[in-house]
Amino acid sequence: MEKHTARVYGATMRVAPDDSVPAKLRRLLAAVGLEGLDLPGKYVAIKTHFGEQGNVSFLKPLYTRTVATEVKRLSGKPFVTDCSTLYVGMRNDLIDHLECARLNGFNHDSCGCELVIADGLRGDDEVIVPLPDGSYVQEARIGRAILDADVLISLTHAKGCASSAFGGTIKNLGMGCGSRAGKMVMHSKGMPSVIAEKCTGCRKCLKSCAHDAIDVIEHKAHINENCVGCGHCISYCPQKAVNPAWNRNWEDMQIKMAEYATAVVRKVQALHVAIAIDITPQCDCFAGNDAPMVPNVGMFASLDPVALDQAVGDAINAQPVIAGSALADKYAAAAANSASDASSVDSASDASSGEGEMNHLHAINPASDWTLALDHAESLGIGTRNYELITVE
Numbered sequence: 001m002e003k004h005t006a007r008v009y010g011a012t013m014r015v016a017p018d019d020s021v022p023a024k025l026r027r028l029l030a031a032v033g034l035e036g037l038d039l040p041g042k043y044v045a046i047k048t049h050f051g052e053q054g055n056v057s058f059l060k061p062l063y064t065r066t067v068a069t070e071v072k073r074l075s076g077k078p079f080v081t082d083c084s085t086l087y088v089g090m091r092n093d094l095i096d097h098l099e100c101a102r103l104n105g106f107n108h109d110s111c112g113c114e115l116v117i118a119d120g121l122r123g124d125d126e127v128i129v130p131l132p133d134g135s136y137v138q139e140a141r142i143g144r145a146i147l148d149a150d151v152l153i154s155l156t157h158a159k160g161c162a163s164s165a166f167g168g169t170i171k172n173l174g175m176g177c178g179s180r181a182g183k184m185v186m187h188s189k190g191m192p193s194v195i196a197e198k199c200t201g202c203r204k205c206l207k208s209c210a211h212d213a214i215d216v217i218e219h220k221a222h223i224n225e226n227c228v229g230c231g232h233c234i235s236y237c238p239q240k241a242v243n244p245a246w247n248r249n250w251e252d253m254q255i256k257m258a259e260y261a262t263a264v265v266r267k268v269q270a271l272h273v274a275i276a277i278d279i280t281p282q283c284d285c286f287a288g289n290d291a292p293m294v295p296n297v298g299m300f301a302s303l304d305p306v307a308l309d310q311a312v313g314d315a316i317n318a319q320p321v322i323a324g325s326a327l328a329d330k331y332a333a334a335a336a337n338s339a340s341d342a343s344s345v346d347s348a349s350d351a352s353s354g355e356g357e358m359n360h361l362h363a364i365n366p367a368s369d370w371t372l373a374l375d376h377a378e379s380l381g382i383g384t385r386n387y388e389l390i391t392v393e
């Protein structure tokens with residue numbers, strides 16, 4: 001059977017002096033069909049990333065405001081949202097997350113709408129979505145406000161990512177919309193652990209645990225075999241002593257992430273925007289995400305999240321490498337290695353698809369294959385990797 005082809009709309013970042021990037025983004029939103037969504041009187045979640053403290057490459061609030069203003073013009077009720085993180089940082093609970101967002105310039109005025117942390121004060125306000133056809137995930141745990149909304153607009157900063165290789169739309173929908181317990185499922189291999197040197201034995205984590213899975217012995221907390229890996233205890237520790245057990249099996253994580261993204265888009269009417277600028281090797285959860293590795297590509301939008309990721313990933317991979325970037329260093333090191341060892345795992349040729357096309361996203365984060373999530377999302381029926389790219393001027 002012939003595969004369906006999805007439309008992806010794309011615009012470069014070039015604008016004439018009498019034009020602007022927000023104006024071009026508005027034209028992109030019109031082209032992809034924002035007006036066709038059922039917006040009047042409806043709650044519209046704009047899912048973005050406020051950037052960890054120290055990160056400078058997250059999307060500026062002006063992108064959010066442009067989307068929010070269009071939603072309001074069409075009589076919708078937008079809010080900008082994200083879920084708190086699993087890792088212990090400055091977006092780990094609602095209070096710190098909002099403070100981090102404010103420090104990075106996100107507020108009602110800059111965004112044109114309210115900020116809502118979708119999974120609540122401690123990251124446990126969630127909706128459980130059954131996923132009977134999931135390979136790993138039969139029940140996805142999604143931040144409540146995202147599924148309380150009538151419409152979801154994912155507003156993604158497209159860049160690299162240490163764990164998924166590509167920080168694109170599927171990651172924004174899957175990992176990004178998961179509650180803390182959801183992120184535990186995707187990112188972790190089970191029960192968290194306590195860093196004994198940080199633990200003061202204060203016992204505050206005990207009240208977070210509904211499974212009697214924490215003992216305090218000789219003034220140190222220990223997690224026992226009752227643990228179900230829900231991750232609630234992480235945000236309760238004032239010493240930040242409880243840490244997730246990170247899963248380094250990126251293949252599993254890609255599949256779970258695709259399943260979480262599936263749970264989200266099956267539940268809410270959605271439209272997806274990806275801005276491929278400041279394309280750094282690592283995602284916006286890192287202060288040290290490094291300098292961009294390829295030039296700014298442009299803005300893209302689609303009703304199909306899989307096609308959008310495929311189109312944006314292809315566009316990033318088609319870019320020239322910025323001299324002096326980490327990617328340039330990678331290719332130079334690989335070229336040097338391949339000259340001395342033709343079987344080098346990270347050789348420059350390993351970053352090519354075999355048809356002479358480069359795969360920068362894989363070259364910079366070779367432990368993970370970003371196409372696995374797309375394949376799996378396609379198999380679950382939420383989109384297609386076949387796309388037609390339509391230019392918006």
Ligand code: SF4
Nearest residue numbers: 209227228230231233
């Ligand atoms: S992860 Fe959940 S079950 Fe395990 S110790 Fe923490 S709160 Fe208890």
Ligand code: SF4
Nearest residue numbers: 199200202203205237
């Ligand atoms: S809340 Fe933190 S510091 Fe207090 S006992 Fe639990 S792990 Fe230790």
